Amino acid sequence: xxxxxxxxxxxxxxxxxxxxxxxxxxxxxxxxxxxxxxxxxxxxxxxxxxxxxxxxxxxxxxxxxxxxxxxxxxxxxxxxxxxxxxxxxxxxxxxxxxxxxxxxxxxxxxxxxxxxxxxxxxxxxxxxxxxxxxxxxxxxxxxxxxxxxxxxxxxxxxxxxxxxxxxxxxxxxxxxxxxxxxxxxxxxxxxxxxxxxxxxxxxxxxxxxxxxxxxxxxxxxxxxxxxxxxxxxxxxxxxxxxxxxxxxxxxxxxxxxxxxxxxxxxxxxxxxxxxxxxxxxxxxxxxxxxxxxxxxxxxxxxxxxxxxxxxxxxxxxxxxxxxxxxxxxxxxxxxxxxxxxxxxxxxxxxxxxxxxxxxxxxxxxxxxxxxxxxxxxxxxxxxxxxxxxxxxxxxxxxxxxxxxxxxxxxxxxxxxxxxxxxxxxxxxxxxxxxxxxxxxxxxxxxxxxxxxxxxxxxxxxxxxxxxxxxxxxxxxxxxxxxxxxxxxxxxxxxxxxxxxxxxxxxxxxxxxxxxxxxxxxxxxxxxxxxxxxxxxxxxxxxxxxxxxxxxxxxxxxxxxxxxxxxxxxxxxxxxxxxxxxxxxxxxxxxxxxxxxxxxxxxxxxxxxxxxxxxxxxxxxxxxxxxxxxxxxxxxxxxxxxxxxxxxxxxxxxxxxxxxxxxxxxxxxxxxxxxxxxxxxxxxxxxxxxxxxxxxxxxxxxxxxxxxxxxxxxxxxxxxxxxxxxxxxxxxxxxxxxxxxxxxxxxxxxxxxxxxxxxxxxxxxxxxxxxxxxxxxxxxxxxxxxxxxxxxxxxxxxxxxxxxxxxxxxxxxxxxxxxxxxxxxxxxxxxxxxxxxxxxxxxxxxxxxxxxxxxxxxx
Numbered sequence: 001x002x003x004x005x006x007x008x009x010x011x012x013x014x015x016x017x018x019x020x021x022x023x024x025x026x027x028x029x030x031x032x033x034x035x036x037x038x039x040x041x042x043x044x045x046x047x048x049x050x051x052x053x054x055x056x057x058x059x060x061x062x063x064x065x066x067x068x069x070x071x072x073x074x075x076x077x078x079x080x081x082x083x084x085x086x087x088x089x090x091x092x093x094x095x096x097x098x099x100x101x102x103x104x105x106x107x108x109x110x111x112x113x114x115x116x117x118x119x120x121x122x123x124x125x126x127x128x129x130x131x132x133x134x135x136x137x138x139x140x141x142x143x144x145x146x147x148x149x150x151x152x153x154x155x156x157x158x159x160x161x162x163x164x165x166x167x168x169x170x171x172x173x174x175x176x177x178x179x180x181x182x183x184x185x186x187x188x189x190x191x192x193x194x195x196x197x198x199x200x201x202x203x204x205x206x207x208x209x210x211x212x213x214x215x216x217x218x219x220x221x222x223x224x225x226x227x228x229x230x231x232x233x234x235x236x237x238x239x240x241x242x243x244x245x246x247x248x249x250x251x252x253x254x255x256x257x258x259x260x261x262x263x264x265x266x267x268x269x270x271x272x273x274x275x276x277x278x279x280x281x282x283x284x285x286x287x288x289x290x291x292x293x294x295x296x297x298x299x300x301x302x303x304x305x306x307x308x309x310x311x312x313x314x315x316x317x318x319x320x321x322x323x324x325x326x327x328x329x330x331x332x333x334x335x336x337x338x339x340x341x342x343x344x345x346x347x348x349x350x351x352x353x354x355x356x357x358x359x360x361x362x363x364x365x366x367x368x369x370x371x372x373x374x375x376x377x378x379x380x381x382x383x384x385x386x387x388x389x390x391x392x393x394x395x396x397x398x399x400x401x402x403x404x405x406x407x408x409x410x411x412x413x414x415x416x417x418x419x420x421x422x423x424x425x426x427x428x429x430x431x432x433x434x435x436x437x438x439x440x441x442x443x444x445x446x447x448x449x450x451x452x453x454x455x456x457x458x459x460x461x462x463x464x465x466x467x468x469x470x471x472x473x474x475x476x477x478x479x480x481x482x483x484x485x486x487x488x489x490x491x492x493x494x495x496x497x498x499x500x501x502x503x504x505x506x507x508x509x510x511x512x513x514x515x516x517x518x519x520x521x522x523x524x525x526x527x528x529x530x531x532x533x534x535x536x537x538x539x540x541x542x543x544x545x546x547x548x549x550x551x552x553x554x555x556x557x558x559x560x561x562x563x564x565x566x567x568x569x570x571x572x573x574x575x576x577x578x579x580x581x582x583x584x585x586x587x588x589x590x591x592x593x594x595x596x597x598x599x600x601x602x603x604x605x606x607x608x609x610x611x612x613x614x615x616x617x618x619x620x621x622x623x624x625x626x627x628x629x630x631x632x633x634x635x636x637x638x639x640x641x642x643x644x645x646x647x648x649x650x651x652x653x654x655x656x657x658x659x660x661x662x663x664x665x666x667x668x669x670x671x672x673x674x675x676x677x678x679x680x681x682x683x684x685x686x687x688x689x690x691x692x693x694x695x696x697x698x699x700x701x702x703x704x705x706x707x708x709x710x711x712x713x714x715x716x717x718x719x720x721x722x723x724x725x726x727x728x729x730x731x732x733x734x735x736x737x738x739x740x741x742x743x744x745x746x747x748x749x750x751x752x753x754x755x756x757x758x759x760x761x762x763x764x765x766x767x768x769x770x771x772x773x774x775x776x777x778x779x780x781x782x783x784x785x786x787x788x789x790x791x792x793x794x795x796x797x798x799x800x801x802x803x804x805x806x807x808x809x810x811x812x813x814x815x816x817x818x819x820x821x822x823x824x825x826x827x828x829x830x831x832x833x834x835x836x837x838x839x840x841x842x843x844x845x846x847x848x849x850x851x852x853x854x855x856x857x858x
Contacts, residue, residue: 020328020331020332020335021332021745021749022284022285022288022289022742022745022746022749023282023285023289023328023329023332023333023336023377023380023381024332024335024336024339025281025285025336025738025741025742026278026281026282026284026285026336026376026377026380026738026742027282027332027333027335027336027337027339027340027373027374027376027377028336028337028339028340028343029274029277029278029281029340029343029738030275030278030279030282030336030340030372030373030376031336031337031339031340031341031343031344031369031370031372031373032339032340032341032342032343032344032346032347033271033274033275033278033340033344033347034271034275034340034366034368034369034372034373035340035341035344035363035364035365035366035369036344036347037267037268037270037271038364038365038366038369039344039362039363039364040263040267041260041263041264041267041364042364043364044259044260044263045260047189047190047191048256048259048260048263049256050189050190051135051188051189052135052252052255052256052259053132053252054131054132054133054224054252055132055133055222055223055224055252055255056223056224056225056229056231056234056235056251056252057222057223057225057231057234057235057238057249057250057251057252058220058221058222058223058249058250058252058255059079059083059087059096059220059221059223059238059242059247059248059249060076060079060219060220060221060247060248060250061076061077061078061079061219061220061246061247061248062076062077062245062246062247062248063075063076063077064076064077064576064634064635064636064639065574065575065576065581065634065635065636075103075636075673075675075676076219076220077246077247077636077673078213078217078218078219078673079098079217079218079219079220079221079247080216080217080218081216081217081218082216083221083242083244083247084096084098084218084221086238086241086242087221087223087238087241087242089241090234090237090238090241091237092225092226092229092233092234092237093223093224093225093226093234093238094224094225094226094227095130095132095133095222095223095224096221096222096223096224097128097129097130097133097221097222098126098204098218098219098220098221098222099125099126099128099133099218099219099220099221099222100125100126100204100207100208100211100213100218100219101123101124101125101207101211101219101220102123102124102125102173102200102202102207102210102211102675103123103549103675103676103678104122104123104124104172104173104174104548104549104678105122105123105124105171105172105173105200105210106122106171106172106173106198106200106548106708107122107153107157107161107163107169107170107171107172107198107200108169108170108171108172108177108707109161109162109163109169110161110162110163110167110169112707113161113707114172114548114707114708115157115160115161115163115198116157116160116196116197116198121197121198122197122198122199122200122548123197123198123199123200124171124173124199124200124201124202124207124210125199125200125201125202125207125219126201126202126203126204126207127144127145127152127201127202127203128222129144130222130224132224133222133224135188135189136152136154136186136187136188136199136201137186137187137189138152138184138185138186139155139184139185139186139187141165141185142165142183142184142185142186143165143183143184144183144184145183145184145201145202145203145206146183146203147203148202148203148205148206148209149178149179149180149181149206150180150181150183150202150203151169151171151180151181151182151183151184151200151201151202152182152183152184152185152186152200152201153182153184153185153186153198153199153200153201154185154186154187154188154192154193154194154197154198154199155185155186155187155192155193156192156193156196156198157193157198157199157200158182158185159192160198163182163185164182164185165182165183165184165185166181166182166183167181167182168180168181168182169182170705171200172551172706172707172708173210173551174210174211174212174549174551174552174675174677174678175209175210175551175553176551176553176705177551177705177706184201186201204218211674211675212673212674212675212677213674213675223238231251231252231253232251234251235249235250235251273735274735277735277736277738277739280506280507280510280736280739281738281739281742282376282377282380283506283739284503284506284507284739284742284743284746285380285384285503285742286380286383286384287384287499287500287502287503287506287743287746288503288742288743288745288746288749288750289325289328289380289381289384289385290384290385290387290388290499291496291499291500291746291749291750291753292749292750292753293321293324293325293384293385293388293389294387294388294391294495294496294499295496295750295753295754296388296753297321297388297389297391297392304317304392304393305396305397306397307320308396308397309397314393314394315393317389317392317393318389318390318392318393320392321385321388321389321392321393322382322385322386322389324385325381325382325384325385325389326378326381326382328381329377329378329379329380329381329382330378332377332381333373333374333376333377333378333381334374336373336377337369337370337373337374337377340369340373341363341365344363345363415458415459415461415462416459416462418458418459419455419456419457419458419459419460419462420455420459421455422451422452422454422455422458423451423452423455423456423459424455425451425455426447426448426449426450426451426452426453426454426455427448427452427800428448429444429445429447429448429451430444430445430448430449430452430801430804431448431804432444432448433445433448434804434805434807434808435808449801452797452800452801453505453506453509453797456502456505456793456797457498457499457502457505460498460499460501460502460793461494461495461497461498462494463498463793464494464497464498464501464789465491465494467789467792467793468487468490468491468494468497468785468789469487469491471785471788471789471792472486472487472490472491472781472785473487475487475781475785479777479781482774482777482778482781483781485765485778486777486778486779486780486781486782486784486785487781487782487785489754489758489778489782490782490785490786490789496750496754497785497786497789498789500746500747500750500786500790501786501787501789501790501793502790502793503742503743503746503747503790504740504743504744504746504747504786504787504790504791504794504831505790505791505793505794505797506739506743506794507736507739507740507742507743507794508740508790508791508793508794508795508798508827508831509793509794509795509797509798509801510736510739510794510798511733511736511740511794511798511827512794512795512797512798512799512801512802512824512827513797513798513801513802513805514729514732514733514736514798515729515798515802515820515823515824515827516798516799516801516802516803516806516817516818516819516820516824517802517805517806518725518726518728518729518820519818519819519820519823520802520806520814520816520817520818521725521814522721522722522725522818523815523816523817523818524814524815524816525718525721525722525725526718526722526816527815527816528815529714529717529718529721531597532596532597532598533595533596533683533714534594534595534596534597534685535595535596535683535684535685535714536684536685536686536692536695536713536714537564537683537684537685537686537695537696537699537711537712537713538681538682538683538684538711538712538713538714538717539554539558539681539682539684539699539703539709539710539711539712540680540681540682540709540710540712540717540720541680541681541708541709541710548708549678549679549680550569550678550679550680550681550682550706550708550709551678551679551706552569552677552678552679554569554679554682554702554703554706554709555567555568555569555679555682557702558682558684558699558702561695561698561699561702562687562690563686563687563690563694563695563698564684564685564686564687564690564695564698564699565594565684565685565686565687565688566588566590566591566594566595566684566685567588567591567682567683567684567685568587568588568591568595568682568683568684569586569587569588569665569679569681569682569683570585570586570587570679570680570681570682570683571585571586571587571665571668571676571677571678571679571680572584572585572586572659572680573586573636573668573672573676575633575634575635575636575661576633576634577631577632577633577634577661582633582659582660582661583659583660583661584633584659584661584662584663585659585661585662585663586662586663586664586665586667586668587662587664587665588664588665589605589606589607589608589614589662589664589665590606593605594685595683595684595685596683598649598650598662599649599650600614600647600648600649600650601617601648601649601650602627602647602648603627603645603646603647603648604646604647605646605647605649605662607646607647608646608647608662608663608664608667609646609664609666609667610664610666610667610670610671611642611643611644611667612643612644612645612646612647612663612664612667613631613633613643613644613645613646613661613662613663613667614645614646614647614648614649614661614662614663615631615645615647615648615649615660615661615662616648616649616650616659616660616661617648617649617650618660619660619661620645620648625645626645627645627646627647627648628644628645629644629645630642630643630644630645631643631645633661633671635671635672636671636672636673636676637670637671637672637673637674637676638670638671641671643663643667647662649662684699692713696711699711740834743790744787744834744835744837744838745838747783747786747787747834747835747838747839748783748838748839748840748841748842750786751779751782751783751838751839751842751843752841752842752845754842755779755842755845755846755849759849760855762775762846762849763849763850763851763855764855766849766851767851767855772847772848773847775843775846775847776843776844776846776847777843778846779839779842779843779846780835780836780839780840780843782839783835783836783838783839783842784832784835784836784839785835786835787831787832787834787835787838788828788831788832788835790831791827791828791831792828795824795827795828799819802817802819803817803819
């Protein structure tokens with residue numbers, strides 16, 4: 001049987017190569033993701049180890065808010081000069097140097113353009129003279145800042161902005177812009193920047209001024225221990241000397257691990273997202289493998305029967321087919337893994353283009369990457385071949401005496417029952433996840449979605465017959481006999497047709513879901529803007545909503561303009577309520593009713609003083625709260641603070657203005673740290689009698705020193721939000737392209753293999769007068785029927801997914817369901833074109849068949 005297996009592989013090389021392509025692509029995506037993240041992790045592990053090699057301990061304030069909500073990282077409490085004095089006096093401490101971190105700082109180059117921002121942060125910090133504690137290294141010709149108008153910038157920022165030592169540049173922060181002299185350019189360890197971030201370094205007094213900190217406050221203190229003193233000992237001695245619950249001390253090793261974990265956390269999200277799409281690609285590959293082995297088994301019926309007739313057992317025949325699948329799986333997995341290593345380099349270059357600067361380093365190939373990728377490819381291939389292998393083993397020996405393949409026909413009743421059971425069960429799981437609010441909703445949602453797809457696949461052959469008739473109905477009228485033959489070919493084997501279409505169905509269902517969700521999001525955002533906004537102008541940072549913070553000075557200057565009426569900045573931050581991180585929004589509560597309508601149901605926003613808060617109605621109902629009740633909120637600046645509920649409003653929205661808690665700007669200034677006092681969007685309305693032209697000109701004059709600030713009217717702002725959504729959707733489309741591409745390969749593979757199966761039939765068609773062109777047309781139209789069938793099934797599933805998710809998010813602001821009929825119609829058209837392209841190779845092969853040889857084929 002080993003010889004039989006090997007000769008079977010050699011006899012059908014092309015067929016198995018076409019099958020292996022699908023596995024290679026899926027495995028490449030998976031292994032590329034694993035290799036890339038492992039490479040980045042290893043690079044940064046080494047980088048942080050070398051950077052903090054001289055740091056023995058770090059003293060810093062605790063994070064008062066215990067959950068990450070809102071933009072940016074949660075700030076820590078400052079440490080005082082008195083703590084610094086205590087640390088410097090601890091036995092075993094050789095050096096203790098303070099540092100001040102600034103959450104937002106951005107350089108403006110000589111052309112007036114901001115440097116950095118967007119996908120990566122821009123921040124600032126104080127310069128440290130101790131080389132053991134300062135991770136930055138000055139390049140030749142640079143100097144450290146010694147005056148408050150001097151700065152050091154990272155080399156990546158200098159290169160991007162074409163800035164040199166001695167240049168004067170403007171720097172944006174939470175204060176009005178100020179000009180500084182670049183006295184130094186520095187590298188982060190051996191790298192030009194920190195993950196592509198733009199960093200500006202100041203003297204300690206200037207950093208404190210920008211941050212709004214007192215002169216006796218710092219962000220943290222770096223410590224170098226005396227020779228012979230361990231990191232654990234100096235940490236424990238410092239902690240005992242300080243004895244302050246609001247201050248924590250870490251060893252240098254713990255600091256390294258923390259930074260490594262932060263990078264690892266970012267990469268873990270990236271890794272999981274890409275692995276999901278790789279899993280989809282491998283899932284789609286299953287149908288291609290199943291189809292390929294099914295067709296090959298059908299074509300080799302007499303061969304299998306002869307083996308049975310000469311004494312081969314059912315187990316031996318089944319093992320032979322499975323061994324063929326193992327060989328295909330091993331080869332495809334090995335090639336796919338090698339391709340993934342090459343793909344990792346391409347993904348790294350793609351990340352570099354987004355500004356996520358990855359340090360250079362050798363490619364790291366962890367054993368787990370090879371093991372998972374190889375196992376996934378092999379298991380998918382073997383499992384997909386099991387049913388065809390069992391079918392081959394059941395071929396009776398008497399079939400060897402027949403001239404035709406044995407057809408295993410069974411009724412569709414059992415398929416309908418099982419398919420409907422799985423589909424309905426999956427839909428129930430999805431609805432429970434979306435509306436039942438279980439603690440692990442994402443798992444129910446994923447299991448339900450997969451079950452729906454599997455259920456439709458099971459009942460696919462039943463659906464394929466009527467749908468193929470409907471899809472192919474115009475063909476006989478348009479293409480005559482050729483069209484009739486194409487339709488009948490699609491109908492002759494509904495199991496094969498449905499399995500081929502299922503591969504495309506999976507990819508299209510996800511594309512349709514994303515399309516509908518994106519269209520509904522756009523429609524809901526548009527409705528929210530129309531219903532809630534009463535502003536004439538919107539100022540935001542960068543190209544996206546709140547992508548770059550704005551100095552509060554902008555809103556103050558705008559409020560003083562005679563051309564404008566009410567002006568309100570929006571700020572976002574996190575607080576802790578009942579041990580849970582919550583999103584808190586601050587706005588000008590005196591102008592709330594003029595600039596936007598959040599649907600106040602009780603109380604007024606105007607009554608929100610420093611100790612007042614507005615709460616969304618859903619949150620209030622869930623927690624049994626009412627007007628006048630007091631809730632305790634942990635703020636970063638004032639800690640646990642009781643505030644009184646003064647207003648209730650309708651709730652969340654897509655635009656993100658509300659959240660569950662609203663406070664006044666005055667309350668934000670009183671309860672949050674000074675470094676958090678940054679605006680993310682500013683709304684403004686024209687004064688009575690002022691024209692839009694005059695108002696725009698006045699605002700543009702204010703914004704001139706702030707190149708990151710973007711002025712838009714409501715329509716332009718809406719378009720920006722739609723563009724942001726479209727950019728995300730396009731990224732998802734790009735990731736799903738692999739699955740759809742594999743599905744198209746599956747159609748081509750199935751048709752190519754069916755050409756072998758129908759060699760005699762095609763020869764007879766040619767013999768009775770069918771032209772080569774007509775044969776090509778027949779194969780192409782058959783591919784179109786299969787492609788459109790898979791697309792329509794996918795769109796039905798995607799429609800259900802989109803409708804259920806939008807309906808479940810109604811309370812979160814999804815007010816409109818948009819099925820995007822125009823976009824879905826385009827998807828169907830594209831699928832038809834893809835079907836034509838998939839049939840190019842099979843059609844050419846069919847047309848080139850020698851008539852006499854084809855007729856003589858058994």
